[in-house]
Amino acid sequence: MIELPHKPGCYIFKDKKGTIIYIGKARDLRKRVASYFNRKDLDPKTFALVKSISFTDFIVTHNEVEALILENNLIKKNQPKYNINLKDSKRYAYIEITKEDFPRILIARTKDSDGNYFGPFVSGAERDYVLSLLRKIFSVRTCKKIPKRPCLRYHIKLCDAPCSGLISREQYADKIQKVKLVLKGKNDELLKILEGDMKRYSEKHDFERCIMLREQINAINYLSEKQNMERQKRYDEDILNYVLKDGKVYLMIFNIYKGVLANKSEFVFEFIDNFLEDFLVQYYSDNKSKKELILPREIDDSLKKFLLKHNVKVNLAKKGEKKKLLELVISNIESSYFGNLQKIKHLAEKLRLHEMPKVIECFDVSHLSGTSTVGSMVQFRDGMPDKSNYRRFRIRTVEGIDDIKAISEVVNRRYLRLKEEKTALPDLIIIDGGKGQLNAALDVLDSLELEIPVISIAKREEEIYFPGLNFPIKLKKNDKALLFIREIRDEAHRFAITYNRLLRSIK
Numbered sequence: 001m002i003e004l005p006h007k008p009g010c011y012i013f014k015d016k017k018g019t020i021i022y023i024g025k026a027r028d029l030r031k032r033v034a035s036y037f038n039r040k041d042l043d044p045k046t047f048a049l050v051k052s053i054s055f056t057d058f059i060v061t062h063n064e065v066e067a068l069i070l071e072n073n074l075i076k077k078n079q080p081k082y083n084i085n086l087k088d089s090k091r092y093a094y095i096e097i098t099k100e101d102f103p104r105i106l107i108a109r110t111k112d113s114d115g116n117y118f119g120p121f122v123s124g125a126e127r128d129y130v131l132s133l134l135r136k137i138f139s140v141r142t143c144k145k146i147p148k149r150p151c152l153r154y155h156i157k158l159c160d161a162p163c164s165g166l167i168s169r170e171q172y173a174d175k176i177q178k179v180k181l182v183l184k185g186k187n188d189e190l191l192k193i194l195e196g197d198m199k200r201y202s203e204k205h206d207f208e209r210c211i212m213l214r215e216q217i218n219a220i221n222y223l224s225e226k227q228n229m230e231r232q233k234r235y236d237e238d239i240l241n242y243v244l245k246d247g248k249v250y251l252m253i254f255n256i257y258k259g260v261l262a263n264k265s266e267f268v269f270e271f272i273d274n275f276l277e278d279f280l281v282q283y284y285s286d287n288k289s290k291k292e293l294i295l296p297r298e299i300d301d302s303l304k305k306f307l308l309k310h311n312v313k314v315n316l317a318k319k320g321e322k323k324k325l326l327e328l329v330i331s332n333i334e335s336s337y338f339g340n341l342q343k344i345k346h347l348a349e350k351l352r353l354h355e356m357p358k359v360i361e362c363f364d365v366s367h368l369s370g371t372s373t374v375g376s377m378v379q380f381r382d383g384m385p386d387k388s389n390y391r392r393f394r395i396r397t398v399e400g401i402d403d404i405k406a407i408s409e410v411v412n413r414r415y416l417r418l419k420e421e422k423t424a425l426p427d428l429i430i431i432d433g434g435k436g437q438l439n440a441a442l443d444v445l446d447s448l449e450l451e452i453p454v455i456s457i458a459k460r461e462e463e464i465y466f467p468g469l470n471f472p473i474k475l476k477k478n479d480k481a482l483l484f485i486r487e488i489r490d491e492a493h494r495f496a497i498t499y500n501r502l503l504r505s506i507k
Contacts (some may be wrong), residue, residue, distance in 0.1 A: 064302030340383025
């Protein structure tokens with residue numbers, strides 16, 4: 001181990017191959033690095049990190065604020081294994097206004113172009129509603145390339161046809177500025193502009209324009225009502241809180257714009273020392289800054305200075321309305337993450353499983369009159385869809401309509417591969433189908449010498465088939481276990497149909 005100075009800076013841990021596996025900051029480099037090797041009460045992740053360290057490098061800075069900034073830049077560049085990886089967190093889509101002569105309004109998953117971004121939006125339905133409404137209110141174009149003549153959207157009055165010169169760039173830009181006011185939450189400001197415009201057109205007896213503006217005003221008023229969870233404040237806030245459970249951090253931020261609770265962002269990552277400080281540096285380096293950040297506990301002065309450089313003022317909530325908001329964040333965390341544990345627990349009880357089925361895989365088959373037969377497998381982890389582990393199968397061994405053989409093929413391909421790769425198996429398998437499909441899956445698992453609980457659900461009566469029982473079990477329609485099984489089955493069905501349509505479209 002190299003000799004480290006008693007100075008502020010960043011330390012860099014590397015494995016035996018020289019790969020950077022962790023980057024941290026410190027007020028005193030020597031003391032901080034020594035703490036990893038002197039402590040005996042390390043959490044499992046930190047213990048694994050320490051075991052992997054072969055080399056230590058460091059960069060000295062003038063002060064802790066410089067160390068914070070440097071640490072953030074180094075983490076972005078190297079993406080070490082043991083640092084918090086926000087890319088794996090649950091993130092929501094933005095609304096983007098493109099940077100074009102006649103801009104469009106789009107959904108964007110990342111902020112990697114030159115456009116203007118608004119959000120993120122926690123509710124996909126709300127985001128889509130806002131997007132659709134803005135396109136309709138302001139007749140914004142949606143075509144990727146401007147065509148040579150007006151399309152159907154112009155004729156049904158959903159686009160002003162910049163392609164034919166029917167609206168100037170200046171007029172179109174004015175519409176886009178109004179769109180931006182809505183997305184910034186400045187609805188009152190926009191309404192004053194529109195009401196002024198309507199009055200001017202009324203004086204000119206241009207009643208057609210007056211009607212159009214009145215419709216815009218009504219639509220924006222309706223949108224305001226939908227978003228009107230208000231607090232009477234003239235500044236923006238972020239309300240942050242978290243729960244520590246089973247070695248993980250469940251963190252949530254409420255984004256409040258001018259007193260309106262507009263969005264929330266959720267993150268889940270492995271617990272590490274100083275996780276909150278590391279998170280705040282990364283988050284406020286990449287996100288639009290707010291004027292006030294409400295936290296449940298104190299942070300050190302160097303981090304407060306760093307946040308102030310990004311126009312973020314930190315406050316603690318010890319009582320009153322802000323404390324209630326912090327409690328509301330905790331309530332949302334428990335609902336979002338730990339509410340799913342209740343679903344899993346109830347399912348385990350109803351199916352009389354020995355262990356909680358934290359990982360569930362469900363299979364379905366789709367075809368069109370025996371053609372383009374495909375299989376799907378979706379995975380639910382901790383009660384939520386884990387789309388990174390979805391799989392789709394093009395059926396190879398079955399001709400015509402034979403769902404039983406098709407299920408047999410996909411189940412065999414899935415678990416033969418997991419067995420060969422020595423990968424963890426699911427806690428429960430759900431088959432979309434009746435007793436025949438269930439028996440086909442059981443035969444495959446038996447041939448592979450794998451013991452995994454399996455059930456099937458038949459669509460017509462929503463009956464549950466169990467191995468060894470001659471007759472299915474019918475749960476009540478509102479039973480939580482049945483609702484959860486149906487949720488998983490419906491997702492597998494959707495995924496299979498989507499793949500089937502894709503294959504037919506490319507033939």
